[in-house]
Amino acid sequence: MTSSTPARPPGRPRSGINDVVFATTLSTVHELGYARATVERIAAAAGIAKTTIYRRWPTKGALIVDCLLDAFGPVPLEGDGRAEIIASAIRWTAGKLGEPGVGDAFAGVFSDGVSDPELREILSSRLQDPYRLALQEALGEPEHRVLFLIDVVIGTLLHRMGMTGEPMVDGDVDALVEMVLSFFR
Amino acid sequence: MTSSTPARPPGRPRSGINDVVFATTLSTVHELGYARATVERIAAAAGIAKTTIYRRWPTKGALIVDCLLDAFGPVPLEGDGRAEIIASAIRWTAGKLGEPGVGDAFAGVFSDGVSDPELREILSSRLQDPYRLALQEALGEPEHRVLFLIDVVIGTLLHRMGMTGEPMVDGDVDALVEMVLSFFR
DNA sequence: AAGTTTCGATACCTATGGTTTCGAAACCCA
DNA sequence: TGGGTTTCGAAACCATAGGTATCGAAACTT
Numbered sequence: 001m002t003s004s005t006p007a008r009p010p011g012r013p014r015s016g017i018n019d020v021v022f023a024t025t026l027s028t029v030h031e032l033g034y035a036r037a038t039v040e041r042i043a044a045a046a047g048i049a050k051t052t053i054y055r056r057w058p059t060k061g062a063l064i065v066d067c068l069l070d071a072f073g074p075v076p077l078e079g080d081g082r083a084e085i086i087a088s089a090i091r092w093t094a095g096k097l098g099e100p101g102v103g104d105a106f107a108g109v110f111s112d113g114v115s116d117p118e119l120r121e122i123l124s125s126r127l128q129d130p131y132r133l134a135l136q137e138a139l140g141e142p143e144h145r146v147l148f149l150i151d152v153v154i155g156t157l158l159h160r161m162g163m164t165g166e167p168m169v170d171g172d173v174d175a176l177v178e179m180v181l182s183f184f185r
Numbered sequence: 186m187t188s189s190t191p192a193r194p195p196g197r198p199r200s201g202i203n204d205v206v207f208a209t210t211l212s213t214v215h216e217l218g219y220a221r222a223t224v225e226r227i228a229a230a231a232g233i234a235k236t237t238i239y240r241r242w243p244t245k246g247a248l249i250v251d252c253l254l255d256a257f258g259p260v261p262l263e264g265d266g267r268a269e270i271i272a273s274a275i276r277w278t279a280g281k282l283g284e285p286g287v288g289d290a291f292a293g294v295f296s297d298g299v300s301d302p303e304l305r306e307i308l309s310s311r312l313q314d315p316y317r318l319a320l321q322e323a324l325g326e327p328e329h330r331v332l333f334l335i336d337v338v339i340g341t342l343l344h345r346m347g348m349t350g351e352p353m354v355d356g357d358v359d360a361l362v363e364m365v366l367s368f369f370r
Numbered sequence: 371a372a373g374t375t376t377c378g379a380t381a382c383c384t385a386t387g388g389t390t391t392c393g394a395a396a397c398c399c400a
Numbered sequence: 401t402g403g404g405t406t407t408c409g410a411a412a413c414c415a416t417a418g419g420t421a422t423c424g425a426a427a428c429t430t
Contacts, residue, residue, distance in 0.1 A: 111296020
């Protein structure tokens with residue numbers, strides 16, 4: 001059984017910098033905005049070479065997506081009843097998007113994806129699909145209804161951030177929860 | 186009374202190319218996407234010089250915003266009762282965003298605005314405010330409620346377009362209308 | 371010690387937004 | 401007809417950003 005302990009591949013091992021890169025990426029995006037958070041600046045702030053980043057992530061978009069996956073983690077689907085699950089998921093999403101850099105980074109990649117089909121594919125398959133599948137199962141809703149739910153929640157929160165530069169205030173998140181529940185209940 | 190017929194300013198008059206530029210901009214964005222629809226390509230397709238565009242619009246974002254204002258025109262607020270007004274406004278918005286190039290252009294400037302405060306200001310004041318004010322008056326709703334309504338409608342429609350590359354299908358627009366009405370009724 | 375892979379540094383290419391320059395064209399007025 | 405003023409088109413140009421190529425040094429395994 002040679003696969004139980006996967007043999008370390010030959011050569012110099014990769015240094016464990018992913019966490020540093022993720023953290024630096026978010027803080028750089030938070031400070032400078034998405035467009036001015038260049039890969040070169042992120043690398044410099046992380047104390048590594050730009051080539052090292054491009055050796056691990058093929059594009060800036062892929063880096064941001066991985067960064068967001070790391071920042072979000074799995075969606076908590078606790079609560080009894082669909083209403084509670086939906087409400088907590090919405091509030092969790094709003095909270096995450098409000099963390100420094102996260103909303104900017106999300107809006108930024110999303111924007112880039114508009115005119116970049118490859119990035120759009122990454123966004124859809126790596127970022128949206130896992131959450132969509134988890135929600136489908138937890139809510140017992142068909143795919144198109146969950147996709148609609150995601151459009152409403154993410155779209156509304158991102159539009160507010162994009163238009164004002166600030167995350168949505170709690171009162172409006174409450175309204176969003178109420179509105180979505182009145183439709184999905 | 187010399188101001189009744191405003192004297193034509195001296196010098197060579199501007200050629201009437203705005204309509205051509207708007208149409209060419211949308212078709213170019215439709216064919217190539219927002220990012221690849223460069224100002225140079227738009228100018229070439231319109232048969233004019235790039236410098237002529239920059240003489241009239243200070244940035245690409247300003248050009249797109251004017252282009253969208255021209256494409257959208259005033260929001261029709263017909264129908265008796267708030268429900269009908271809201272429903273028709275949502276469907277009108279969805280229809281406009283579905284026209285070739287309009288949705289891409291909208292999503293594109295919106296994206297750029299995420300990391301460009303000046304563009305965000307243009308978007309907010311020139312594009313959003315007029316519609317917001319008209320809706321506030323027609324619906325008798327306070328500012329923050331109308332802003333929330335705009336976040337939901339535009340955000341949802343743009344998220345769908347950004348994620349799939351296609352405008353939202355009628356069935357989902359119906360769902361959006363129903364959901365919004367259940368909250369604003 | 372040999373082999374393999376990563377790292378950092380640097381130079382480089384390409385695309386894009388935006389500016390500058392300058393001669394030619396179009397208009398008004400005298 | 402000719403001077404003054406402004407726009408137009410063409411071209412060169414600049415800065416920034418994503419991404420690639422190269423190469424010597426470092427860090428592992430066997």
